[in-house]
Amino acid sequence: MSTNHTQETKVAVVTGGARGIGLAIGEWFLAHHYKVALLDIDRTTLDATIQRLDRSDDVIGIHCDVSAEEEVIVAAQKVLDQFGSVHALVNNAGVAIFKPVLKTSYAEFRTVMDTNLDGTFICSQIFGEMMVKNGGGAIVNVASISGLRASTLRVAYGTSKAAIIHLTKQFAVELGNYKVRVNAIAPGPVDTEMAKLVHSVAIRADYHDTIPLERYGTPQEMANTVGFLCSSEASYINGQVLAVDGGFDASGVGLPTLRRNMQSE
Numbered sequence: 381m382s383t384n385h386t387q388e389t390k391v392a393v394v395t396g397g398a399r400g401i402g403l404a405i406g407e408w409f410l411a412h413h414y415k416v417a418l419l420d421i422d423r424t425t426l427d428a429t430i431q432r433l434d435r436s437d438d439v440i441g442i443h444c445d446v447s448a449e450e451e452v453i454v455a456a457q458k459v460l461d462q463f464g465s466v467h468a469l470v471n472n473a474g475v476a477i478f479k480p481v482l483k484t485s486y487a488e489f490r491t492v493m494d495t496n497l498d499g500t501f502i503c504s505q506i507f508g509e510m511m512v513k514n515g516g517g518a519i520v521n522v523a524s525i526s527g528l529r530a531s532t533l534r535v536a537y538g539t540s541k542a543a544i545i546h547l548t549k550q551f552a553v554e555l556g557n558y559k560v561r562v563n564a565i566a567p568g569p570v571d572t573e574m575a576k577l578v579h580s581v582a583i584r585a586d587y588h589d590t591i592p593l594e595r596y597g598t599p600q601e602m603a604n605t606v607g608f609l610c611s612s613e614a615s616y617i618n619g620q621v622l623a624v625d626g627g628f629d630a631s632g633v634g635l636p637t638l639r640r641n642m643q644s645e
Contacts (some may be wrong), residue, residue, distance in 0.1 A: 391463040395419045395446050396473030398426040400572040404599035405470050408607040417459045419444040446473045446499030456506050465514050468610040469507040471500040472522040478533040489536045496540035516559030518610040521548050523564045525625045545621050552619030561618040563609045568625025571596040589636050593626030
């Protein structure tokens with residue numbers, strides 16, 4: 381379908397946009413008058429999400445494996461055909477395998493790297509070039525607190541997210557010269573459907589024992605931060621990683637004891 385393009389219309393691309401944090405980010409952009417392209421490898425969930433949003437003029441869903449360069453090239457052309465330009469890219473697509481280091485196979489390690497790291501590189505390069513030609517824009521990579529501090533069972537996931545943080549800085553140093561800002565957020569635990577499935581009661585208690593705000597974050601809190609970094613309000617922020625984690629990265633040991641002492645005062 382043809383679309384009338386105006387200079388004021390902004391366009392955002394969100395990978396892994398069919399559910400969870402990615403969908404919340406897409407909804408933030410829609411609420412702030414962006415046109416949105418949601419990319420996801422899960423065609424069934426993506427189609428259901430697009431149908432539920434029911435805003436065919438403002439949002440499109442594109443089935444895409446971000447680790448496959450040729451698929452991203454095709455997706456980028458679809459975005460151009462539909463909306464004419466790209467102003468923001470959020471690299472949110474990711475996979476996780478939680479196993480001990482001695483039990484994680486090389487194939488599993490590569491599976492996580494292919495999507496999380498390689499996918500972020502491929503999308504940043506392809507959509508970043510479009511932003512350069514367009515005169516500027518913003519890229520936000522969704523890393524993780526696991527990329528800032530080590531945790532158990534995350535040798536592949538945590539390493540991929542740490543690499544994304546450095547990749548963010550590499551892109552920021554170069555693309556900043558073309559008025560394309562590149563930043564990352566490092567979410568702590570977020571209360572998504574996925575987290576509810578994989579986080580046991582014991583793991584949730586462990587997180588509460590370590591997070592000063594004593595709770596999980598919400599997808600909307602992640603989306604608000606991403607939206608800020610893509611907005612003109614963040615016009616001088618480039619090459620940064622912002623932990624959205626309730627203070628998790630800042631904390632060490634002793635919070636449960638401190639809380640007990642506070643209650644006894």
